[in-house]
Amino acid sequence: MATHALVVDGLTKAFGAKLAVRQASFSVASGEVTGFLGPNGAGKTTVMGMIMGLVEPDAGEIEFFGIRDRRRLAGMRTRIGYLQERPRIYPDMTAKAYLRFFADLYGVPEAAARVRETLDRVGLRQAAERRLGAFSRGMQQRACLARVMLHRPEFLMLDEPTLGLDPNGVADMRAVFREMKADGVTLLFSSHQLAEMERVCDSVVFMREGAVIADGRPCDIAAAGWGQGGLQVELFEPAVEALRVIASVNDIEGARQVGPQHVRIVLKTPPDDVRAARARVAALLSAAGLTVLSVDADTPTLEDVFLGLTRPEPSAVYRPDDTLN
Template sequence: MTTHVLVVDGLAKAFGTKRAVRQASFTVAGGEITGFLGPNGAGKTTVMGMIMGLVEPDAGTIEFLGIRDKNRLATLRARIGYLQERPRTYPDMTARAYLRFFAHLYGVPEATSSVREALDRVGLSQAADRRLGTFSRGMQQRACLARVMLHRPEFLVLDEPTLGLDPNGVADMRAIFREMKADGVTLLFSSHQLAEMERVCDSVVFMREGEVIAAGRPCDIAPAGLGQGTLQAEVFEPAAEALRAIASICEIAEGRQVGPQHVRFVLKTSPGDARAARACAVGLLSAAGLTVLSVDAYAPTLEDIFLGLTRPEPSAGRQLAAALT
């Protein structure tokens, strides 16, 4: 049975006349990694602020680790960690001194070993005695992550934790998230690194214009029809040549290039099962003169789902203009 360690129900928040969040509801399962997605301005940071008690909601409730009252943070402080978007450090402090300072504030037992462990976990052991003012943006982000991990929280809320990290840093962060999940920690984090989210997230929450528009496992929340009947083929010939051949096959629609020798397309009439569809596609492509190396059913990526869910619906005017062109 799934245990929900965070239950958000009907959250709403307005700043003046601007409604930042409208009736947001979702859950986060214990011991899982949940990605929080949406375009800039969707309301994700405001929701995170309300979850952490930094922003007072106008309406709605939050149940966090079984606690559901306004004084919850006093009880939960030792059990949660929060990394804000663009966190600040103290530039004249070394990384080690910075973490020791917060270990003292948190009342962390065995502070010296906890600081050493946190520095090692985020890959800053070699830079521990350098001033934070000399750190790159990505290194400062790592130092801030180490800070929120010092007291070994059960639940981490992270707003853009990979911001400013290079590809190696992002890969290291991914490894950290997996280690924490293996230790039983629950994570809720926002990011625009969709490929990285796809690798680590068990579930996702999508927001658009202040509303939660989908939540759950990526495979369960893809918009209807997204990727349905789509196949991807690798051919020996250049993809541009393959596309020209596909355009002449009446049984195939929506062909597009996705790599130097990879094309994606939809069979107009599905043969029934995936195996039969692949066999049909091989026959059609071969008859068109292409050398087929492989054909596979295509599952939509998190980026496909993100775009499918968050792109605004075209206005009536744009729909009419498109129809007339």
């Protein structure tokens, strides 16, 4: 079995005068969950389209399961499941009929049992006889996910799979991802649900303006300096009131409530010394009239890394084998 289920090497695509993707290169390790991140318009969907053969690249190569030959790659698609960002449904079909139609199309053995199993896995067993047109956006998304899981693919590529899901639905989707990983399935998915990605992803790929700007384990990328660590602050005042005051403090990049009397703060120019950063935050908040009970350092979140990579223009592409200074 190949070490990497997918290798993308120098993919480039222009639409007229617009260069949508430029020299995109990254890999997805077999059996792992990889998050595909970037602002809207970064080129993620175009890259996914090229990987699936729906968009012809102007340059670059794609390798699946150790195979780069384009003629042989066409036959590999049966080992892959792909969920587009806004998949189409057949609104007059029931969920059960919809999946049975595709099971027959894919030649899935024991189709009836497989349809029941897949509906149960995505939480639609009780809605099997309901028409898709009567489903909520989130339920339609679940049905489409079930469709791409029917043939038990070895590799799943999902473009915004949690779009339209409520918090319970997102949690259910996370459980599905973990089950599939446990079964040895490799996943590559894009999402703006950064907290959820952080819970399930082994690695992440960041794109900006058509280029891959970071690729590796979130903790390694953060350690390389792309993400700013935050400071957890406990205040005497209610956090919701304190945030109004904090918003006016010039040296603070951002703050958000993480508890009734707790806020997480990121400085615009954090000092190298964590103790100095804690002292500076305490002084700034005290000068603003707030009562600081404690200040503790924490590690950068995936959101911190995302903001660090997409706000200022990074000077170089980070790779996991780079030397960390």
